[in-house]
Amino acid sequence: MTRQQILDLDYLDARSKLIDIAAFLDRVDRAKGEADFRLAALKTALRQLAESTSSDRAAQTLLAFSDPTKEPIAKAPGKGAVGAWAGASDAAN
Amino acid sequence: MRYIEPHAHMVSRTTDDYQAMVMAGCQAVCEPAFWAGFDRGSVEGFRDYFRQLTDYEPKRAAKFGLPHFCWLCINPKEAEDVAFAKDVVALVPEFLECPTVLGIGEIGLNKNSRNELEILEMQVDLAARHDQMILVHTPHLEDKLKGTRLTLDVLKADSRIRPDRVIIDHVEEHTVKMVLDEGFWAGMTLYPESKCTPVRAIDILETYGNERLWINSACDWGVSIPLNVARTGVEMRRRGWSAAAVEKVLFDNPHQFLSQNPRFKLP
Numbered sequence A: 001m002t003r004q005q006i007l008d009l010d011y012l013d014a015r016s017k018l019i020d021i022a023a024f025l026d027r028v029d030r031a032k033g034e035a036d037f038r039l040a041a042l043k044t045a046l047r048q049l050a051e052s053t054s055s056d057r058a059a060q061t062l063l064a065f066s067d068p069t070k071e072p073i074a075k076a077p078g079k080g081a082v083g084a085w086a087g088a089s090d091a092a093n
Numbered sequence B: 001m002r003y004i005e006p007h008a009h010m011v012s013r014t015t016d017d018y019q020a021m022v023m024a025g026c027q028a029v030c031e032p033a034f035w036a037g038f039d040r041g042s043v044e045g046f047r048d049y050f051r052q053l054t055d056y057e058p059k060r061a062a063k064f065g066l067p068h069f070c071w072l073c074i075n076p077k078e079a080e081d082v083a084f085a086k087d088v089v090a091l092v093p094e095f096l097e098c099p100t101v102l103g104i105g106e107i108g109l110n111k112n113s114r115n116e117l118e119i120l121e122m123q124v125d126l127a128a129r130h131d132q133m134i135l136v137h138t139p140h141l142e143d144k145l146k147g148t149r150l151t152l153d154v155l156k157a158d159s160r161i162r163p164d165r166v167i168i169d170h171v172e173e174h175t176v177k178m179v180l181d182e183g184f185w186a187g188m189t190l191y192p193e194s195k196c197t198p199v200r201a202i203d204i205l206e207t208y209g210n211e212r213l214w215i216n217s218a219c220d221w222g223v224s225i226p227l228n229v230a231r232t233g234v235e236m237r238r239r240g241w242s243a244a245a246v247e248k249v250l251f252d253n254p255h256q257f258l259s260q261n262p263r264f265k266l267p
């Protein structure tokens, strides 16, 4: 497909998702209380995405949220995942 | 459009879902054993679940003319209690001779803990000893990258395991390459809020080629879309794919992988 064809197919969808993210960040701003590491992870990923010129942006965005460590943990703390690696903010502090 | 749904948790779905899948062109459905959304209270609870997967669910699917196959194991979400998990693993061989059992799955990791890893290794060994194919679940969200790497290490460390008889499921853009590079099959799961979406699955196919890849809906008791494989076929056509190219990914690929087990026969 040509770039023009892809823009014709998917531009409005991508634009709409971007505005959803902007509105989500506004909603978080309007709310009270402390945020947590998930918000920081999202903002870091957004910054990286905006600056990226490589054609593996989806993989890089997923990596931005991923636990990069290699060793298994001693015990599962529960069953769920939250979408961002808590250790990223620990490492930054 | 003909397709195979290679990963769906039909025990959680309604008869309407069966009917809609058949109407959309589904030719067979495969159901890996997994978590019920809560921990089972006893090993006998798993025996009942395995009976449901090997006996009752194929009959329910047959009412809609849909061949139903399954994979058996203890899932990683219930593997943290190692003693309990070992008792469940000991139960699995009883069911391996059932005519619709395709192999061991979906085994894998969830939070990437040592206990989960021990049970994963034990079930890889079980598969090797019984010459079974393997279906692997990879963890969710932030845990997927690490869990995929650890899983590949376990599989590669066992010389009895042939990568072409193992599918590693729920890959995304950051894990698909490492799976394919090691010779394994890779599955893409189409979920509304996590894992992959139809458009991204097609991107991955356009980037990495259409060999050793399948797509599935993994529909279960959570927010999920049983017709997402068929929807992806529609999206592929919208993206300019030929009907033959769509059928290659939606039907031929899962058929090729699953047919390594002679039990996987379509009417």
Ligand SMILES: [Zn+2]
Pocket: B007, B009, B032, B034, B106, B137, B218
């Ligand atoms: Zn599953």
